[in-house]
Amino acid sequence: MIKFNIPPFTGKELEYIEETIKNNKICGDGIFTKKCNKWLEDKFNAHKALLTTSCTHALEMAAILSDIKEGDEVIMPSYTFVSTADAFVGRGAKIIFVDIRPDTMNIDENLIEAAITDKTKVIVPVHYAGVACEMDKINEIAKKYNLIVVEDAAQGVMSEYKGKALGTLGEFGCYSFHETKNYSMGEGGALLIKDEKYVERAEIIREKGTNRSRFFRGQVDKYTWVDFGSSYLPSDMNAAYLWAQLELADKINDDRLNCWNKYYEGLQILRDKGFIELPYVPDECKHNAHMFYIKTKDLQERTELIAYLKENGINAVFHYIPLHSAPFGEKVGKFVGEDRYTTKESERLLRLPLYYGLSQDNVQFIIDKLKEFYISQNVTNLVAITK
Known part of the structure; x- marks a missing residue:
């Protein structure tokens, strides 16, 4: 695993x-x-x-x-x-x-x-x-x-x-x-x-x-x-x-960035085909590779993908349930304006394994399994995805 x-x-x-x-x-x-x-x-x-x-x-x-x-x-x-x-x-x-x-x-x-x-x-x-x-x-x-x-x-x-x-x-x-x-x-x-x-x-x-x-x-x-x-x-x-x-902060940071960049490069084909979305980093921002996430089509697809990855020995997780919809959040808070993106985007986001020492081979294995999942869902795009 x-x-x-x-x-x-x-x-x-x-x-x-x-x-x-x-x-x-x-x-x-x-x-x-x-x-x-x-x-x-x-x-x-x-x-x-x-x-x-x-x-x-x-x-x-x-x-x-x-x-x-x-x-x-x-x-x-x-x-x-x-x-x-x-x-x-x-x-x-x-x-x-x-x-x-x-x-x-x-x-x-x-x-x-x-x-x-x-x-x-x-x-x-x-x-x-x-x-x-x-x-x-x-x-x-x-x-x-x-x-x-x-x-x-x-x-x-x-x-x-x-x-x-x-x-x-x-x-x-x-x-x-x-x-x-x-x-x-x-x-x-x-x-x-x-x-x-x-x-x-x-x-x-x-x-x-x-x-x-x-x-x-x-x-x-x-x-x-x-x-x-x-x-x-x-x-x-x-x-x-x-x-x-x-003491080794820069070394750890570089190691994580290498994994992040490999994910990004390896998954661009899935993004370009419209199957997933990848993280966006504005030009004025320098990030620390804290996490790598993708966005699936919807909650159902994310649930199926998590199960598929787990079957293949990969532990991927989703993140927060929006606070305004939580029982205590409803009690102590108020959402101002329209919830256009908070709930919808939170249901699509999936975090992939990323930590100091994660091998490039394991990152590639995860990329390959993601491609396999979308191939199985989109057989007609088999050749394009595997290129």
């Missing part, structure tokens, strides 16, 4: 975890946590980066720092993981869903302004598949209405928009280092902060509402409870696992 995902592993992870144990510092903000924070700041030209226990928690911190209160409204796409909404719902916000663009599966920037009311406080662009939203337009709208932009860049580590790293384009950026992401610490994430004015409070929130970070820097002689917070610090053992991958 070709698995859909295998967590990245470079070979240094166990050595670094053992080092944290020998240092007698396995809790948060140890040596490897600090190394990871600095790497993120330097690599992406981020003002401040703070490793967290998950991207969900990074989003929660962003919601707190955005001063979300009961009744505030937050605009986001419905086609996203539940964490994007949960972080703001937990602070009492109402979620305002708008439709996506069918080309990138990202929020349609042209629909945001119509969804703004006097209760709107935050816009949350979600960079699906590591391909950037139209951030210039989104930031322009946010500036016009004095709104905060929180980037859900869970899938966007190493991706760029017009030469700038995703996660650094809004007030806050949120990364994921879950085992399904390009770089992993098992469960983990990071909060990127653009403006210095938020940094001290972010440190306090992350340290259970205490000024413990200031204490360790020698800025106060004791630390105490000064604000709301929670335990958002990951273990340094988790950070040690991540550090082994950040």
